[in-house]
Amino acid sequence: MSESLYHLLKEPKKVQEVQKTLKSASFFSAIYEAWRKGTLTVQRTWGNTDSPSRTVIYKPGCCLLPDDILQIIDTIFEQGNNFTVVTWNINSIRSRIALLLDWLAEKQPDLVALQETKVEDVHFPIFDLQQAGYHSVFNGQKSYNGVAFLCKEVPDQIRIGFRNGFDPENCRLISVLLRGIWFINVYLPQGQSVSSEKFAYKLEFLEQLTAELSEYPIEKMIVLGDLNIAPEDIDVPDPTAMKEMVSFRPEERAAFQNLLALGLHDVFRKFSKESGQYTWWDYRTRGFERNDGMRIDHILSSEYLIEQATQSYIDLENRSKAKPSDHAPVFSCFTIIE
C-alpha cells in the first residue's frame, strides 16, 4: 500500500469523493488490492440512507459503488512494501493443485513463477487460483514444459517467449512487468547427456536467453526459474565426482556466469554461503531423504534490487509434504516501493 493511499483513506471517505481527488487508475487498483487483502473496509448502505450500512466482503469480480465508504484499517502501511517472490518447478500444476492452493493460502507470496506446469492454456486452473486471490498468466503446452506467473496484482505488461521468435514450439519463457520491474520466468532445458542434441539445445538456449535479457533494463529486472545449472561447488554434494555431469559441467557454469555478467546476482547467496542447500532431489534415488540434490532453481536480480532483498530461503517444508514436486520453492523478499 502506498503512503499517499494510506493518508487519504485513514479517515472514512466516499468512493465518489476519492474519484474527485484521484485521477490515476493505478490508485483504484491499489484500493481494490487493499480491499482484497483486508487492509481496507468497504461500508455499503442499501436502499435509503437511513438503513444501517454493512461491511462488504471482497469477492473476485466485485465492484465499488459511488456511495461506498472506504477506510484503511491497517495502521502499519510499511507492510505493503514487502514484496515476496517465489520460483517453483511444480512438475504439473494439475497434479499439484491441492498442494499449491494450501501453500498459497499459507505463504501469501506476491508473485510466483512456476515451471513445468504441463498444461495447455485452455486447461489452466484460473478459477481455483482466482478464488485464492491470484491472477494467472501462462504459456503452456501439452505434456511438457509450461511456465506461468501467479500474482496478486495485475501485471502491466506480459511477454510470451523470445522476442526474436527463438524456440516457438517449447513453452519455456514468460515475462511480466509489475511495479516497474520486469520479472522473467525461465524453464531452461535439462540437457539430458553431453553427447545429445538436447545438450546443444541447452547451450543454445542459454545464449539466446543472455541475448534476450541484454535487451531489458537490467537495473529493474528479476530473473526466476529452473535454470537446470548448479553454479558453484557448494551447490552439489560432490563437486569432484560431478564435474562432468550435466547441470554442473564447466560450459554450463560458464554460461551461467555470462548471465550474471549482464549485471545480475544470485539472491539466495546474499544470505547463505552454506553447502548442502538444494532445490531439486531425484525421485528415483530418494534423494530428498538423503539430501542428495542440486541447487538449480534460482532468483537473480540487479545490484539495485539485491540491495533491497531482505531474505531468501528454500521451502523444504513444501518438498517434505505428500505427493511433492521433485523441486522445492525458492523464496526471496524485497522491499519494493514504487
Added chain:
DNA sequence: ATGGTGGCGGAGCCA
C-alpha cells in the same frame, strides 16, 4: 544408488 520414481496419456518420452 547405472536402478530407481513420477507425470502425461494411454506407449513411450522426459526429467
